[in-house]
């Protein structure tokens with residue numbers, strides 16, 4: 434049939450709760466991302482690349498990531514303000530039947546919403562992601578400054594996403610990426626020896642073979658190694674992993690988010706905290722070995738403890754406190770003042786410098802940590 438399918442799934446398959454979780458995050462984050470970059474006078478275009486786009490639809494009609502991304506823009510409450518920016522969507526899917534299904538889904542969306550605005554440009558590719566990546570690199574001029582580009586990298590499994598390629602593709606400052614990390618396969622096979630070549634490409638190092646044999650130490654080693662490689666080889670300033678945990682309590686996979694923009698990093702975490710976990714999945718992170726569960730209205734107790742240790746004995750300008758929380762913890766800026774510092778300040782656990790009112794930390798104030 435000419436299909437390049439390398440998996441055993443049908444062209445369109447049933448959605449799983451963990452895919453829905455990915456889509457919730459993508460939808461929410463892209464809404465914020467389009468608002469940051471779509472109105473910026475510094476950029477006349479932005480790019481969204483879905484490298485493993487899928488068929489655009491699941492068995493019961495649920496929409497796939499390309500449609501989620503398009504809707505995030507086309508139904509954005511501020512879309513009228515984005516008219517001065519070109520939005521380039523690149524959807525790549527190597528299975529021809531899935532690509533056809535995706536194109537049909539995009540046409541359905543066009544029928545539903547009407548003709549897309551002229552600044553929304555679509556490109557479909559039917560390539561192996563690796564080849565597509567090489568071509569993108571080959572076609573770029575050495576001095577070209579790539580527009581803000583969001584890569585959604587969502588393969589089945591752990592093949593086809595070699596770190597070396599990702600590093601080259603994402604070398605431009607304004608590139609960021611949300612990537613699926615197939616932790617369970619990595620955990621199962623990393624020291625088995627039979628797929629070393631794929632893992633070597635995935636991690637960009639042989640160090641995965643040194644993972645402890647079992648238990649939490651093995652889990653942490655493999656997760657942290659990938660994170661470290663994204664920082665060191667990928668040269669991303671900010672990297673965070675979010676564990677998607679099944680209802681059974683087992684880690685289903687990790688999503689790694691990588692960026693060089695503190696504001697974007699803050700927005701991604703804000704969206705993570707706004708997700709409404711269902712009974713079948715939740716996202717988790719950790720802070721100094723303390724588990725942090727992402728849920729609306731979630732606790733900031735671990736952050737309080739962390740701040741006391743991180744800044745012990747120092748007087749720190751409020752903006753530095755906020756930026757450090759964004760850069761180094763699972764929390765986002767909106768959780769710092771009212772939810773965390775104010776109750777600590779009122780309880781006398783921390784002090785304030787230049788403050789008019791106890792519990793309030795406007796610009797110009799500092800936090801006095803014991």
Ligand SMILES: C[S@@+](CC[C@H](N)C(=O)[O-])C[C@H]1O[C@@H](n2cnc3c(N)ncnc32)[C@H](O)[C@@H]1O
Pocket residue numbers: 438452455484485486487488489496497498499525526527528531560561562563587588589593
């Ligand atoms: C996990 S699914 C993508 C789901 C989609 N991103 C979504 O969220 O709705 C992975 C897709 O990547 C395609 N694929 C697998 N290997 C690929 C490769 N090397 N290059 C491009 N596409 C690939 C598969 O055919 C499949 O449709």
